[in-house]
Amino acid sequence: MNQRKTIISVNNLVKKFGGFVANDNLTFDVHEGEIFGFLGANGAGKTTAIRILCGLSYPTSGKILVSGFDVYTQREEIKRNIGYMSQKFSLYEDLNIRENIRFYGGIYGMSSSAIRRKTDELIEELDLSDIAGTLIRDIPLGWRQKVAFSVAVFHEPKIVFLDEPTGGVDPLTRRQFWEHIYRAAARGITVFITTHYMDEAEYCERVSIMAEGRIEALDSPENLKNNYGVKTMDEVFLKIARK
Amino acid sequence: MRTILYIIQKEFKQVFRNKTMLPMIFVLPFVQLLILVNAATMDMKNIDMIVVDMDLSTSSRSLIEKFSHSPFFTLLKTTFSVDEAENRMLENETDMILVIPAGFEHELYGQGATSLQIQVDAINGMTAGLINGYATQIINGYTLELLSETGRNALINLIPKNITVNHSFWYNSELEFKHYMVPGILTILLTIIGMFLASLNLVREKEMGTIEQINVTPIRKYQFIIGKLVPFWIIAMFELAFGLGIGKLLFNIPVEGSLLLLFAYAALYLVAVLGMGLLISTLSQTQQQAQFLNFFVLVTFVMMSGIFTPAESMPHWAQDLNTINPLAYFMRVIRMILLKGSEFRDVAGDFLAIAIMAVVLTALATWRYRKIA
Numbered sequence: 001m002n003q004r005k006t007i008i009s010v011n012n013l014v015k016k017f018g019g020f021v022a023n024d025n026l027t028f029d030v031h032e033g034e035i036f037g038f039l040g041a042n043g044a045g046k047t048t049a050i051r052i053l054c055g056l057s058y059p060t061s062g063k064i065l066v067s068g069f070d071v072y073t074q075r076e077e078i079k080r081n082i083g084y085m086s087q088k089f090s091l092y093e094d095l096n097i098r099e100n101i102r103f104y105g106g107i108y109g110m111s112s113s114a115i116r117r118k119t120d121e122l123i124e125e126l127d128l129s130d131i132a133g134t135l136i137r138d139i140p141l142g143w144r145q146k147v148a149f150s151v152a153v154f155h156e157p158k159i160v161f162l163d164e165p166t167g168g169v170d171p172l173t174r175r176q177f178w179e180h181i182y183r184a185a186a187r188g189i190t191v192f193i194t195t196h197y198m199d200e201a202e203y204c205e206r207v208s209i210m211a212e213g214r215i216e217a218l219d220s221p222e223n224l225k226n227n228y229g230v231k232t233m234d235e236v237f238l239k240i241a242r243k
Numbered sequence: 244m245r246t247i248l249y250i251i252q253k254e255f256k257q258v259f260r261n262k263t264m265l266p267m268i269f270v271l272p273f274v275q276l277l278i279l280v281n282a283a284t285m286d287m288k289n290i291d292m293i294v295v296d297m298d299l300s301t302s303s304r305s306l307i308e309k310f311s312h313s314p315f316f317t318l319l320k321t322t323f324s325v326d327e328a329e330n331r332m333l334e335n336e337t338d339m340i341l342v343i344p345a346g347f348e349h350e351l352y353g354q355g356a357t358s359l360q361i362q363v364d365a366i367n368g369m370t371a372g373l374i375n376g377y378a379t380q381i382i383n384g385y386t387l388e389l390l391s392e393t394g395r396n397a398l399i400n401l402i403p404k405n406i407t408v409n410h411s412f413w414y415n416s417e418l419e420f421k422h423y424m425v426p427g428i429l430t431i432l433l434t435i436i437g438m439f440l441a442s443l444n445l446v447r448e449k450e451m452g453t454i455e456q457i458n459v460t461p462i463r464k465y466q467f468i469i470g471k472l473v474p475f476w477i478i479a480m481f482e483l484a485f486g487l488g489i490g491k492l493l494f495n496i497p498v499e500g501s502l503l504l505l506f507a508y509a510a511l512y513l514v515a516v517l518g519m520g521l522l523i524s525t526l527s528q529t530q531q532q533a534q535f536l537n538f539f540v541l542v543t544f545v546m547m548s549g550i551f552t553p554a555e556s557m558p559h560w561a562q563d564l565n566t567i568n569p570l571a572y573f574m575r576v577i578r579m580i581l582l583k584g585s586e587f588r589d590v591a592g593d594f595l596a597i598a599i600m601a602v603v604l605t606a607l608a609t610w611r612y613r614k615i616a
Contacts, residue, residue, distance in 0.1 A: 054459050057616050075615065076461050084459040088452035094260050095253065106249030107460045135260075151456075 004031040007159060007190050008053065013062035015048050022048040024213040026062070030159075030192060035185050037204030037221075038194040041241060044210040046194040047087060050163050053192070054084050067158050083152035083160040083189075087167060089144065093137035097128060097147050100136060101154060108155040122150050126180075142173035146180060153184050160184060162193040166200065178203050198233040207233075209240050216240045246462060250470025254444070258474065268436065268478060272486040275432050280424045280494065290374050292339040293328045294321045300348035309385050310341065315377050329362070338364050339374050351389070422497060425490040426577040427550040430570060432486055434544075437479040437513050438520035439537055445471055445524035446533040458614040468609045472517045479513050480506070499584030505577060508590065511597045512573045518604030519569070525611035544570040572597050 008030035015023040022045045030036045040046050051057040053066055055075035064071045067081040091100045098119055105115040123132045126146055131139055136147070145165055153160050162181075166174045178200070185191050193204070201207050201221055208218040217224055217240055224236045259265060292310060296303050311318040319337055322328055328340045342360035350357035361378050365371035448454040457467065483506070490496040519540065527533035547561065548554065548570040554562060565571040576593050579585035587594075 051616075055615060056455065056458055079459060079461040082459070084456065086452060086455050088455065090452045090456040092253070092257070092453055093451070094257050099253070099256060103249055103253045104456070104460070106252075107246055107457065107462050109246060109461075 004033070006030070007032040007067055008036075008192065009063075009065045010049075010053075011063040013049065013052065013064055014060045015045075015052060015057070016060045021213050023052070023059075026215055028208055028215060028218055030190060032158075033185065033188055033190055034205045035181065035191040035193065035203065037201050037207035038192060038210070039196065039198075039201055039207050039237065040194075040210030041196060045213040046210060047163055049210075050161050050192070050194055054082060054161050055079055081158045083155065083157040085148050085152040085160070085162045085165050087163040087165075089148065091136045091144060091148055091151065094135060096135050097123070097132050097139075100147065101151055104151050105154055110155060118154065122154070126150060142169045142177075145169060145173075145177060149177065149180055149184075153189055156187070157189065159190040159192060162191065164194055164196070166195065166197065171199075174200065198237050201233040201237075209237060211241055211243075216243070246466045247470045247473070250467065251473050254471070254474035258440075258478070264440075268482065269485070271436070272429075272432055272482060272489055275428050276425065276486065276489050276493065279428050280421055290316045290339055290377070291319050291337045292316050292341060293319050293331055293337045295323065295325050295328050295340060295342045296321050297323060297345040298343050298347035302348040302351055303343045306343065306382070306385050307341075309381050310378075313377070313381055316381075332362065332364055335364075338370075339378065341378070421494050422582060423578065424550075425494050425496045426581050427548075427574055429483065429486045429490065430548070430574045430577060431541075431545055431550070433479050433483055433509065433513065433573075434516050434541060434570060436482050437475055437516040438523070438541065439534075440478065440520075441471060441475040441517045442520035442524035442527070442533045442537055443530055444475070445521060446527050446530050449524075449527075450529060462614075464609050464612050464614065468521060468605065468612060471521060472514070472605070475517055475520075476510075476513050479517075480509060483509050496581060498581055500580035500586065504587055504590075505580045508573070508576050508580070508594065508597065511594065511601050512569060514601035515569045515597055515604050518601060518606075518608050521608035522604060522611055525608055525613070544568050547571060548574045550574060566596070567600070569597060569600050 006029045010026055010028050013023050013026040014021070024045075026049060038046050038050065048057070052059045052064065052071060055066075055071060055078050059071060066078045069075075069077040069081070071078065092103070095103065101119050101122065102115055105118070106112075110118075123129050128143070128147070131143070136144055139147075149160075149162070149165060152162070166177050169177070174197070181191055181193070181203075193200075195201065204221065206218065206220050207224065208215045209224075210216065217227075217236070219227070221233055225231065225233065228236050228239050230236055230239065294307050294310070296307065307318070307321070310316045316339075319331075325340075325342060328337070328342075331337045332340060340360075340362040342362070344358065344360070347357050347359070359382065361375065363371045363374050363378075445454075448457070487496075487498075487502075491498070520537070523536045523540070524533050527536060547557075547565055547568050549557070549565075554565055554571055554575070557565075572593050576585075576590050579590060
């Protein structure tokens with residue numbers, strides 16, 4: 001498995017806000033096509049790191065390549081190859097599902113006919129035909145998140161960054177959401193996901209666990225549980241957090 | 244280019260879906276023009292007057308009739324006592340006293356010249372000047388009428404008493420003042436629509452977090468700024484046409500010059516104003532901050548622009564400041580084109596100045612817009 005191609009390479013990433021060190025010397029690789037879980041408690045520095053990888057924020061130091069491009073000098077090239085779903089909900093509430101998809105597809109430079117065809121497919125796949133014309137503000141959170149995810153992968157990026165995509169929804173909806181993530185991964189999209197739900201960690205191929213700005217562990221969920229001699233990721237997390 | 248079209252399309256959908264903003268865009272020009280133009284006008288329709296008629300002749304009655312038929316004057320009463328009339332003025336009950344002396348008609352026809360006295364309450368010098376102006380006009384009109392009817396020279400001398408006549412105000416007859424105000428109000432209207440809509444729109448995307456989703460796309464900064472500028476430019480151009488239509492219908496404003504020239508100037512002016520609004524939004528994190536900056540800039544520029552007082556009568560340093568005030572340019576140019584019929588060569592310098600401002604402000608907004616924090 002480690003023979004697989006590296007798509008994100010992070011070496012000694014440091015991000016400071018004044019005297020506060022949000023990311024303390026992070027080093028990790030993400031492989032092409034994998035589902036990479038980026039775990040940690042609130043305030044551990046997950047969002048800071050993901051924003052740097054997406055080109056939304058400058059790192060203080062470190063060498064970081066995303067899809068082969070440098071985050072200091074080639075951010076616009078990076079942006080052509082990634083999708084992003086932020087923790088802060090970011091669809092237009094006064095547009096309907098179709099219009100949101102159309103807008104983002106257009107921004108990414110997709111042709112009008114491709115947008116229309118893919119939108120129809122997507123609405124079919126998500127079983128949204130009844131509410132495709134409903135304004136986003138009028139549909140429930142769980143649905144919105146599915147749409148937001150679909151928008152993030154609509155232009156078929158190489159990597160999709162998901163920043164706590166399942167915050168605030170029930171376990172059943174979360175499960176459905178993960179089905180969509182698997183489907184995207186099956187199409188070859190690398191998934192980089194942050195979460196603090198440990199049951200979701202089980203769905204990832206590999207997870208890194210952050211605490212206070214540092215990566216404390218990085219392995220497959222199976223290996224982590226064996227190494228720490230526990231049965232669930234919850235226990236792994238608690239052991240690391242209490243260390 | 245296609246990217247820009249997608250942004251424009253999206254903005255229009257949002258504007259037309261906004262149940263608060265859309266009516267405002269149409270109601271605002273009505274309210275502003277109807278209320279502001281009338282309120283800011285030196286409205287002299289209700290000048291209360293008392294006549295002391297000591298002649299009681301046909302001529303004196305027909306002169307009094309001229310006053311009572313005028314829309315500007317309300318004849319309170321006719322009396323024989325100057326003292327009583329003056330007491331009324333001291334009590335603030337009348338604005339003007341017209342004294343027609345005994346022998347008025349006799350002198351008028353006998354000698355071809357006579358005298359009248361007008362007393363005006365001059366507490367407000369400007370009002371007094373206007374009252375004096377109207378009264379003089381009516382009396383002159385009366386003498387002209389006599390002239391044409393009788394073919395004889397008739398001269399009525401006015402003996403001023405206790406009035407400060409400021410003849411610099413006399414031409415502000417009511418209608419002209421409205422014609423002067425309508426373009427001024429239209430300027431403010433366009434500026435508010437353009438600057439506020441554009442800047443609040445962009446800041447709202449920051450507040451909602453949707454800007455993150457745009458910043459993570461490969462969109463170019465200039466594409467984003469143009470995409471945000473064009474929709475509100477179109478709305479504001481439409482607003483100008485709408486406002487001019489209302490001005491024409493309600494106030495019958497003159498259109499001496501070329502409308503094409505006016506719209507060409509407005510096209511550049513709006514790019515400058517929208518650029519300024521977008522620049523403000525790139526400097527603000529919340530709608531509150533943006534609104535504060537918008538108001539500060541707008542009020543300063545409006546006050547400096549010469550909407551009420553001609554900019555030429557300001558101190559030199561203030562006039563120098565106005566070289567960077569887009570409102571001052573537009574205020575002057577719209578009045579020149581509409582009221583004076585100025586042509587391109589008269590406003591070529593203003594075209595150059597506003598074009599430079601449009602380029603600089605839009606470039607600054609593009610430069611200040613950051614896709615990365």
